[in-house]
Amino acid sequence: MTAKIVQIIGLEDFPMVKSGDNLAEIIVKTAEKNGVEIEDGDIIVVSQKIVSKAEGRIVRLSDATPSVEAEELAEETGRDPRLLEFVLRETNHVVKASREIVIVEDKRGLVCINAGIDKSNVKGKDCYSLLPENPDESARKIRNEIMALTRKKVAVIICDTYSRPFRKGQVEFAIGIAGLKPFKDYRGQIDLFGNLLKVKNVAIADEIACAAELVMGQGREAIPVAIVKNVERAELNEKSTVKDLFISSQEDLFRGTL
Amino acid sequence: MTAKIVQIIGLEDFPMVKSGDNLAEIIVKTAEKNGVEIEDGDIIVVSQKIVSKAEGRIVRLSDATPSVEAEELAEETGRDPRLLEFVLRETNHVVKASREIVIVEDKRGLVCINAGIDKSNVKGKDCYSLLPENPDESARKIRNEIMALTRKKVAVIICDTYSRPFRKGQVEFAIGIAGLKPFKDYRGQIDLFGNLLKVKNVAIADEIACAAELVMGQGREAIPVAIVKNVERAELNEKSTVKDLFISSQEDLFRGTL
Numbered sequence: 123m124t125a126k127i128v129q130i131i132g133l134e135d136f137p138m139v140k141s142g143d144n145l146a147e148i149i150v151k152t153a154e155k156n157g158v159e160i161e162d163g164d165i166i167v168v169s170q171k172i173v174s175k176a177e178g179r180i181v182r183l184s185d186a187t188p189s190v191e192a193e194e195l196a197e198e199t200g201r202d203p204r205l206l207e208f209v210l211r212e213t214n215h216v217v218k219a220s221r222e223i224v225i226v227e228d229k230r231g232l233v234c235i236n237a238g239i240d241k242s243n244v245k246g247k248d249c250y251s252l253l254p255e256n257p258d259e260s261a262r263k264i265r266n267e268i269m270a271l272t273r274k275k276v277a278v279i280i281c282d283t284y285s286r287p288f289r290k291g292q293v294e295f296a297i298g299i300a301g302l303k304p305f306k307d308y309r310g311q312i313d314l315f316g317n318l319l320k321v322k323n324v325a326i327a328d329e330i331a332c333a334a335e336l337v338m339g340q341g342r343e344a345i346p347v348a349i350v351k352n353v354e355r356a357e358l359n360e361k362s363t364v365k366d367l368f369i370s371s372q373e374d375l376f377r378g379t380l
Numbered sequence: 381m382t383a384k385i386v387q388i389i390g391l392e393d394f395p396m397v398k399s400g401d402n403l404a405e406i407i408v409k410t411a412e413k414n415g416v417e418i419e420d421g422d423i424i425v426v427s428q429k430i431v432s433k434a435e436g437r438i439v440r441l442s443d444a445t446p447s448v449e450a451e452e453l454a455e456e457t458g459r460d461p462r463l464l465e466f467v468l469r470e471t472n473h474v475v476k477a478s479r480e481i482v483i484v485e486d487k488r489g490l491v492c493i494n495a496g497i498d499k500s501n502v503k504g505k506d507c508y509s510l511l512p513e514n515p516d517e518s519a520r521k522i523r524n525e526i527m528a529l530t531r532k533k534v535a536v537i538i539c540d541t542y543s544r545p546f547r548k549g550q551v552e553f554a555i556g557i558a559g560l561k562p563f564k565d566y567r568g569q570i571d572l573f574g575n576l577l578k579v580k581n582v583a584i585a586d587e588i589a590c591a592a593e594l595v596m597g598q599g600r601e602a603i604p605v606a607i608v609k610n611v612e613r614a615e616l617n618e619k620s621t622v623k624d625l626f627i628s629s630q631e632d633l634f635r636g637t638l
Contacts, residue, residue: 125389125390125391125392125414125415125416126389126390126392126595126603127387127388127389127390127595128387128388128390128591128594128595129385129386129387129388130385130386130387130388130591131383131384131385132383132384132385132386133383134383134384138572156383157383158383217637218634218636218637222633223633225633225634225637233546233637235633241575242571242575242577242580243571243572243573243575244573244575245572245573246573283580283582285579285633285634286544286545286583286634287544287545287546287632287634287637287638288491288545288627288632288634289553289583289586289625289626289627290563290581290583290624290625290626290627291562291563291581291582291583291586291625292579292580292581292582292583293582293583293586293587293590294587295547304549305548305549306597306598308598308599311599311600312599312600313500313501313599313600314396314501314503314599314600314602315501315502315503315504317499317500317501317502319500319598319599321543321550322500322541322550322598322599323548323549323550324541324549324550324551324593324598325544325547325548325549325550325551326594328547328549328551328590329551329552329590329591329593329594330594332551332586332587332590332591333386333388333587333590333591333594335582335587336386336584336587336588336591336611336613336614337384337385337386339564339613340564340566340577340580340582341566341569341570341571341572341577341580342569342570342571342572344572345384353594355594355597356594366548367547367548367549368547368548369546369547369548371638374545374546374638375480375481375483375493375543376476376483376543376544376545376546376638377638378476378638379475379476379483379491379545379638380545380629380632380634380635380636380637380638
């Protein structure tokens with residue numbers, strides 16, 4: 123009998139990424155240096171931070187001229203108006219603004235703290251990273267280039283770290299997807315005892331992002347890419363988008379609970 | 381150079397679990413049959429459903445006599461009053477009750493749909509599984525027995541499937557933990573460029589539960605146990621409890637957002 127084994131491989135000695143770098147090339151070369159073969163069906167998970175760096179999505183607080191709106195939000199929340207200027211530029215609408223937290227729905231449709239703008243592992247005293255302009259598009263580009271370089275059919279997930287309601291601590295979410303169906307949908311299927319499964323629709327892209335974080339880390343580990351192998355339940359799909367994971371507040375069954 | 385590799389091993393041909401079964405023995409035997417060696421540092425992820433079955437936490441709707449409160453909730457939500465009788469017995473307080481959904485904080489402190497009571501993969505037309513009475517205690521018992529059988533120092537996570545606010549689909553959460561610190565806490569550490577990490581506190585137990593689901597599945601796969609190897613970032617800890625992952629509504633930064 124052979125057990126079913128998923129492997130999560132963290133690529134060591136990944137070079138520091140800077141604006142203009144070709145991530146696909148770096149990933150393929152670093153995998154080679156690590157002795158890791160990229161194969162058909164592999165899912166390559168890439169941290170948001172290096173995608174933002176490669177795409178030049180780093181801003182300096184000192185370059186911001188806060189709008190009236192940013193100044194008002196700064197007053198309300200006790201935060202730096204220059205940071206809030208960048209947050210508001212990335213925002214569809216503010217979901218919550220208090221002295222503890224600023225949560226927005228960003229222009230991509232992601233509900234996140236500070237529009238995903240973040241300081242960790244960004245060089246430069248007043249430098250912050252913005253999310254990639256279009257993370258699905260970033261994932262698609264990386265995927266296409268890796269496939270061209272390797273002749274293997276892979277999927278790419280761009281992941282970022284999220285706080286969650288009702289639960290302490292953070293986990294990874296997929297924020298961009300290429301080549302992978304974000305769900306494993308059991309609805310309409312029959313379980314072991316003939317019961318119809320009515321609800322089960324697993325957000326497998328988020329689960330893969332979480333699995334990748336087990337080797338990636340958030341601090342000085344400097345492992346921004348993981349290669350995930352043998353996820354038999356993942357379905358490759360050309361038309362995937364992370365937007366399928368978003369839910370409108372009308373549809374959200376948790377509305378009114380917080 | 382050798383890459384860092386986490387392995388998620390799904391145990392195939394796991395026997396059907398019934399009330400009174402010794403899960404630790406079954407896990408150790410099934411790992412052996414699968415040719416999987418249990419080693420120091422392994423994290424063994426066990427699905428809630430088989431823990432509930434082994435502990436006899438299966439109920440029949442026809443055995444319930446709905447209380448007045450259950451009848452009223454049935455009226456309000458259009459649900460079976462017998463099911464709601466079981467839900468209310470497991471509940472601290474109802475968070476939301478509508479015709480679409482019943483969300484409660486259960487007596488363990490978990491915020492979940494129908495108090496975690498579930499029909500899938502439960503035998504018998506009107507039979508449902510309740511969550512284990514005390515999932516931390518269940519995890520501790522399984523862990524102690526596996527350690528006695530194998531002489532290896534392992535951790536155990538009991539996982540269940542959760543819907544999430546702001547996001548479609550479900551992922552796994554840890555609902556019981558033994559021998560593992562639920563977080564990898566980066567707060568107070570320094571990143572690659574000397575920035576102080578102020579927020580990062582990764583809910584690694586939830587991430588491991590998600591990783592395990594990649595081999596376990598929700599339907600007819602019948603793989604209720606995964607063995608997770610080489611999570612170097614996980615810290616073994618004797619005093620762990622899943623309650624560390626719970627957040628009060630006062631502390632929850634998302635309060636007022638839904």
